[in-house]
Structure formats: structure tokens, C-alpha cells
Amino acid sequence: MRLSIAAKINFFLLFIFSMVLVFSAAYQAVRERDLILTLIKEQSREQTEAYFDGLNMLMLTGKMEARDTLRSKFMDHAHVEDARIVRGAAVNKQYGPGRETEAPKDRFDALALAGKGSLEVVHDDMHSRLVVTRPLLAKKDFRGTDCTSCHQVPENTVLGAVRFDYSLDTLFTRVEQNILTSALSLTTIFGLGLLLTLWVIRTWIVRPLNQLTRSIEEATDHHDFGKRLEGDEGDEIGRVALAYNQMLDSVERQLGKRADAQAEQDKISQSESTRP
Ligand code: HEC
Structure with missing residues (x-):
């Protein structure tokens, strides 16, 4: 290959830099997504508990008619796309079918009513969300409350579930922006580094070598x-x-x-x- 030393070295540096950029961006993407999911899962654990505690207070005080207000309060929280209670068959049987939003809608609801909670990231098309369900079982002593005193069911019957959907889009977009920003700053730093290397190669290697070549040519051509x-x-x-x-x-x-x-x-x- 007929390339100058400077070009060869710069190609090599460019190759190393692209590798570093790709790997660091991929690593950062994985790390930041993991971090976001960990945080939002933690938030979901607290919110599902708080939602049910609020609901239970309404049951105990006989104000269950006000439960829509409770729901809309949780819907207002950051990143919450949907928050609702899925009503179990036992509650429907005893108290009637309840609100339209309280009926099971998809496989996560069905799983939750079968007693199996979920914590899953769902991607549909361009949209990512975290689906969280927590089944609510009839306990004799649920933090001091006897569920079976009102709900006439055997212990451990699934009475319903809390369901939260968190939108991950804005969070993931923020991750992408972070990666873009750090890739741009890395590229700027590398560009400056490349210019500096070019200058160093020119002054310390190429110029003295050219002088040597010229001098040898003069000596041989003119016998000087x-x-x-x-x-x-x-x-x-x-x-x-x-x-x-x-x-x-x-x-x-x-x-x-x-x-x-x-x-x-x-x-x-x-x-x-x-x-x-
Ligand atoms: C003081 C009586 C009482 C106690 C104790 C009680 N509940 Fe309820 N529960 C109710 C009433 C009343 C309703 C609402 C029925 C209606 O109007 O639809 C209800 C509704 C529910 C619903 C459906 C909520 C909805 O939004 O549709 C679930 C789930 C539930 N209870 C679970 C429990 C669990 C779990 C416990 C134990 C921690 C419990 N309940 C304790 C009275 C009670």
C-alpha cells in the first residue's frame, strides 16, 4: 500500500477509536437501561403497596365509592401509564361486577388472578413499558387486617390484583441522548487528538526524513x-x-x-x- 506514515498511523488510530466508541456506547446503553429498570421496579414495588393500602383504607371505612379518586392520584405519578385494580371473581360474586376498568384485560391480568404476579418489560412496535401486577390474597392477618371478615372466601383466595403499567419511552430516550452526547464528546476529543498526532508526526518524523532524503539526493546528483x-x-x-x-x-x-x-x-x- 502506498500510504504515508502519517496516513497509516491515523488509519490505525481511527480503527482503535471506532472500536472504543462502539463498545463504550453499547456498554453504556446496557448499564443505563439496567439501572433505569432497577429503579423503576423499586418504584413499582412501593406504588403497588401504597395503592392497595389506600384501597384497603377505603374498604375499612366503607368509602369504596371514592376509589376512582385514588386511582387517578396514582395515574398522575411520573412514568405511570396506567394504574388499576383487577377484580377477582370472589369479589364480583359478593359485591357485583364493579367498574369497567376493573375487569381483567390481558394475559398479565389473567395470570395475576391465578395468583402469579408479573414484572415484565413489554415492547410493542416503538413503545416499551414495564407491566407490574401484584395479586391480592385474602389473609386472616394482612398487616393487622382480616380480609376474610368481610370477604366470605377461604384464606388465600385471590381477591384481585394491583396492576401498574410504566412507560419506559421517555427514560429510554434519555439514555439514547446520554449516549449520543458522550459519543459526540468522545469524537471531539479524538478529533483533537488526531490533529495533534498529525502535527507531531509531521514535525518530528516526516520533516526530518524529507530533509535527509533531499540531502542524499543532492549529494548523489551534484556530488556535493x-x-x-x-x-x-x-x-x-x-x-x-x-x-x-x-x-x-x-x-x-x-x-x-x-x-x-x-x-x-x-x-x-x-x-x-x-x-x-
Ligand atoms: C371492612 C370490610 C373489608 C375488609 C376487612 C376487606 N375488604 Fe376488600 N372490599 C370490601 C368492600 C366493601 C369492597 C368493595 C365492593 C364494591 O363496592 O365493589 C372490597 C373490594 C375489594 C377488592 C376489589 C377492589 C376494587 O377496586 O374493585 C379487593 C381486591 C379486595 N377488596 C381485597 C381485600 C383484601 C386483600 C383484604 C385484606 C387485606 C380486604 N379486601 C379486606 C370490604 C373489605
Whole structure:
């Protein structure tokens, strides 16, 4: 490949940089998403509990008609897309069917009414959400409340479930923005680094090498061995320049000797020829 040293080194740096960028972005994406999910799962545990505690207070005080207000309060929380109670068959049987929103709607609701809670991220098309369900069982002593005193069911019957849907879109968009910002700053830093490397290669390698090449060309083309390069012992190229100077010295010395010998020879032959 006919490429300059600077181009080769820069290609190599570019390759390393792209690798670093891709891996760090992927790593950051995974880490940040994990963190967000951990936090929102924690939030969901607290909110499902708080929702049921609020609801239970309404049951105990006989104000269940006000439960829509409770629901709308939880719907107002950050990232909450939907919050509702799924009503179990036992409650429907005893108190009637309840609100339209309280009927089971999908497989998560059905699972919850079968006693199995969920904590699952669901992606549909461009939309991601976290679905959380927590089954509510009839207990004799649920933090001091006897559920079976009002709900006439055997213990551990599923009376219903709390269901929360959290929208993850804005959070994931924020992750993407973070990654974009850090990728841009990395690219800027790398761009500056690349310019600096280019400058360093130019001043410390390419320019002295060009001087050496020019000097060698002059010496061979014009038989001019008088010029010397500047150089010090500081680096490898400096040492090449010094070695080159020494070579020129030695060439000049050899040429001088030969010229002297030639002159001597000429003198001798001249004196011989002028002899009578
Ligand atoms: C003081 C009596 C009482 C107690 C104790 C009680 N409940 Fe209720 N519960 C009710 C009433 C009344 C309703 C509402 C019926 C209606 O009007 O639809 C209800 C409704 C429910 C619902 C459906 C809520 C809705 O929004 O549709 C669930 C689930 C439920 N109870 C679970 C429980 C659990 C679990 C316990 C034990 C911690 C419990 N209840 C204790 C009286 C009680």
C-alpha cells in the first residue's frame, strides 16, 4: 500500500477509536437501561403497596365509592401509564361486577388472578413499558387486617390484583441522548487528538526524513558532500542524521586522500617527463 506514515498511523488510530466508541456506547446503553429498570421496579414495588393500602383504607371505612379518586392520584405519578385494580371473581360474586376498568384485560391480568404476579418489560412496535401486577390474597392477618371478615372466601383466595403499567419511552430516550452526547464528546476529543498526532508526526518524523532524503539526493546528483544535517542524539531520526553526517565526513576524507595521491602521482610523472 502506498500510504504515508502519517496516513497509516491515523488509519490505525481511527480503527482503535471506532472500536472504543462502539463498545463504550453499547456498554453504556446496557448499564443505563439496567439501572433505569432497577429503579423503576423499586418504584413499582412501593406504588403497588401504597395503592392497595389506600384501597384497603377505603374498604375499612366503607368509602369504596371514592376509589376512582385514588386511582387517578396514582395515574398522575411520573412514568405511570396506567394504574388499576383487577377484580377477582370472589369479589364480583359478593359485591357485583364493579367498574369497567376493573375487569381483567390481558394475559398479565389473567395470570395475576391465578395468583402469579408479573414484572415484565413489554415492547410493542416503538413503545416499551414495564407491566407490574401484584395479586391480592385474602389473609386472616394482612398487616393487622382480616380480609376474610368481610370477604366470605377461604384464606388465600385471590381477591384481585394491583396492576401498574410504566412507560419506559421517555427514560429510554434519555439514555439514547446520554449516549449520543458522550459519543459526540468522545469524537471531539479524538478529533483533537488526531490533529495533534498529525502535527507531531509531521514535525518530528516526516520533516526530518524529507530533509535527509533531499540531502542524499543532492549529494548523489551534484556530488556535493559539503552540506551537513542538523540533528542531535535526542531521538532515532537525530541519530540517523548524525550518522549520515559522519558518513559524508568519511566520504570527503576518502576523496581528499585520493585527490592528494593523484596530485603526488601527477607531480612524479611530470618531473620524470621534464628530465632530459
Ligand atoms: C371492612 C370490610 C373489608 C375488609 C376487612 C376487606 N375488604 Fe376488600 N372490599 C370490601 C368492600 C366493601 C369492597 C368493595 C365492593 C364494591 O363496592 O365493589 C372490597 C373490594 C375489594 C377488592 C376489589 C377492589 C376494587 O377496586 O374493585 C379487593 C381486591 C379486595 N377488596 C381485597 C381485600 C383484601 C386483600 C383484604 C385484606 C387485606 C380486604 N379486601 C379486606 C370490604 C373489605
